[in-house]
Amino acid sequence: MYSIESIMISENSTRVGLLCVCPECKNPVDLSRYPNVTAGMVIECDRCGMTLLVKDITNNSVGTEIIDAGK
Numbered sequence: 526m527y528s529i530e531s532i533m534i535s536e537n538s539t540r541v542g543l544l545c546v547c548p549e550c551k552n553p554v555d556l557s558r559y560p561n562v563t564a565g566m567v568i569e570c571d572r573c574g575m576t577l578l579v580k581d582i583t584n585n586s587v588g589t590e591i592i593d594a595g596k
């Protein structure tokens with residue numbers, strides 16, 4: 526008999542990918558283009574084209590900061 530907890534744990538262990546939400550358009554950035562994303566890396570939002578600097582990565586969540594391209 527499976528408890529709800531054990532089901533949740535098994536789902537968490539099935540390779541949870543990194544999540545990066547674009548601070549500009551609030552959409553998740555496709556990180557498959559950046560398989561080795563690390564802090565200090567510059568990535569680009571595939572939705573709005575915003576250039577983002579990776580600040581930190583904690584708990585599978587990628588923190589970013591908008592880089593003003595100086596328009």
Ligand SMILES: [Zn+2]
Binds near residue numbers: 549551552570572575
């Ligand atoms: Zn975006």
